[in-house]
Every structure is written in structure tokens, then in C-alpha cells.
Amino acid sequence: MGLDKTKTLEDFRNIPNGVEQLFREREIKNDNEGFEAARGKLFAGALFLSVFLIVVIYYLSPASRVRAISVSGNKYLESKYIESLAGISSDSRYYLTFPFTVEKRIKADPMIDSVNIKMMDSNAIHISVTEKRPLGYRYSGDVAYILFDDETQTELTSNYMPVVSRIPYITGFEEEEQTHLLVNALKAIDQMIIEDVAEIHQYALKYDDEAIQFQMRDGTYVFSGYFYTKPLNEYYRMISQVENKDYCLYTVESGKADERMMVSARACPWDEVPIEHEYWMNADGDYILNKYGDRVVKHYYQDANGFYFLDENGNYILIPINEKGEDQRDPDFDANYHAGYYKTGELVIPTEEPEETTEEGGEETGEEAGEESGETGEETQTEENGESGGEQG
Secondary structure, three states: OOOOOOOOHHHHHOOOOHHHHHHHHHHHHHHHHHHHHHHHHHHHHHHHHHHHHHHHHHHHOHHHEOOEEEEEOOOOOOHHHHHHHHOOOOOOEHHHOOHHHHHHHHHOOOOEEEEEEEEOOOOEEEEEEEEOOEEEEEEEOOEEEEEEOOOOEEEOOHHHHHHHOOOOEEOOOOOHHHHHHHHHHHHOOOHHHHOOEEEEEEEOOOOOOOEEEEEEOOOOEEEEOOOOOHHHHHHHHHHHOOOOOOOEEEEEEEEEOOEEEEEEEEOOHHHOOOOOOOEOEOOOOOEOEOOOOOEOEOOEOEOOOOOEOEOOOOOEOEOOEOOOOOEOOOOOHHHHHHOOOOOOOOOOOOOOOOOOOOOOOHHHHHHHHHHHHHHHHHHHHHHHHHHHHHHHO
């Protein structure tokens, strides 16, 4: 190949050598790869920025907020108070409201027993609560507390004022065991009746120094023991049958196998006339003395609740005494009384009539038997009257 004499030195200088060409190609390749990598990062950054802007716009828009809050199950606490416990309002963001945290805040209130949060459609939230059952309120020093059916109590604050107007005021029963028994006694009464009780006091009756005195809102007084409060659930029916509205009601053990409890209406404790002691006297009109030289007091049969047994004329049934002035109680008194053997005030057990042995001479035998029976009856009656007179004397 011949030499091209038309090219100058400058033309040869413009021809890149192989090394420079190689570096230039590598530089171009690196620039292309860097652009490809940067384009992925730019896309991810743009996507993140877009999502962030969407979230910010949604967060700032009214569509992100809670639109409605409903509360159910609350009988004593106001719905607004429960909403304040939940810490949510119409300014709260719906998707930033976590049910378990809301439940925890509401459950921290001592009057809440359980709570359930339900996220509804259209940004609505429903709060369902179960309240503890308040039985009454009482004071410890200058501080008032609400007593619940689980034997816990909480300090009375302004948030609980709607509760106080619907539960009774309690005094007494300060010992732990007394409080336990009182709570169990009140749990047997329907809450509707509890709300109709104005006050509950510990009252000392002659047969129960820890009796429960219920002062109803209608002014009636009811006395009961720890284990005999269930009849109060029939209060409205009972009070409608009481003619003397000045009487108090007493719930006691009935003593009958088929009826465990009964209710009676009689004079209130503060209206009862105190009974003066009666003393036994002999036939000469002198007081009978016991072995200590004291007058022997007459005692009458009473049941386990202190109520006197009455004969058919409404008189107390006297307990007889022996020659030492000691009471001689009938060991089968309850059975004999309910069998009607104390109708006269004294034990009279009827005797069986003798059967006729012959048919012949029936009229004559009947007359003779009648005469004999009459004579025997007169003698028996005389002897009984004599003994009774001695005892009464």
C-alpha cells in the first residue's frame, strides 16, 4: 500500500490511539450504569414522596377523623365520661385508634368491669362496657366510698355523683367479716329494689345485734338478717298487703320445712312497749324464790327470732316451773304447738276414746261408759285445774 501524501501531521494527531479509545468506552459504560442505578433510586424516592404526600393530605383532611362514637352498657356512668376515659373524640384519627389501648384506658376505671371496642364502618367506633354493680356508699372518716358487689370500693368523686343518687347510704358493718356478710346479703336483692332503698344501717334487735335495717324511699322500714334478704325482692307485693303503714316488716326464718323464710309486719322496735317482768307467786300470794333467793321470773315460749308463741286467744304461752323455780320446757314444744295441743295456753294432748267390746246391752253399756267417762273427766279436769292453779300461783 502506498503512502498518502495528501495527509498532513495535524491529520495524524486527530486519530485517537487505542488506549484512549478504550478508556473512553469504559467511561461511557460507567456513566450509563450509574444512570441506571440512579434512576431506580429516583423512582423509589419519588414513590415514597408521593405516598408521604398522600398520607399527609389524608391526615390533614376531615376524612381521616372519627366521625361517630357510641357507648352502650352504661347504666350509671355518663357516656361523655366513658368517651373521656377512652381518650378519643371527633378530632381523633380513625386509623390511629388502636382498640387494645382504648380498652386498657377504660378498664382502668374502678367502676368498669369489662369493655369491648369495635371499629365500625364510616369511621365510627362503638364502646361496649359492663359496669360493676354498686350496692351503696359509706364514709371512712371524711372520705366517701362506693361499695361494689365484688367487695371492692372506690373513692367517691364528682364523676360518680350520678351513681350516688341511685344507691343507699350505709352505716355500720365496719369489720371485714361484717362487710363480707353485708355484700352477700345485698347481692341476693334485685338492683331495682336496691335503688329504692334510701339508707342501710346496722341495728341491734333483741335477737340479732347485727340486723340489717333497710329504710325504703317510701318511708317503710324493713329488718332482716344476713341470710334472709331474698324476700325483699317481693317488697312491692308485701307492702301492698300491710294495712297498718306504721308497722315495720321483718324477714325471718319461718321454721317450716316447705318455707325457709317468711315476712311479718308488726310494731317497729322503737314503738314496742317494754314488757315488765312478771314473777311467779304461790297459792298464798308470796313470791316464789329460786335457790339464790331471787324472785322467779315468768318466761314464755319464743321462736329462734324472739317472736312469742300465742294461744288461740292471742296470749303468750307460759313455760311452767318445778319446785326449785326452774323452767320446765316441753322438749317437743314445736311439734305439740303446731299440732294444736297448746290452744288453751297449756299442753293438752287428746286421749283416744275406748272401743266398745260387746254389742249386747249397747244402750246400758253406753250409759254406764258415759257415766264412768263423766266421772273420770271430772276428776281429771279437777286434778289438771288444781295443778294449773298451783303453777299459775
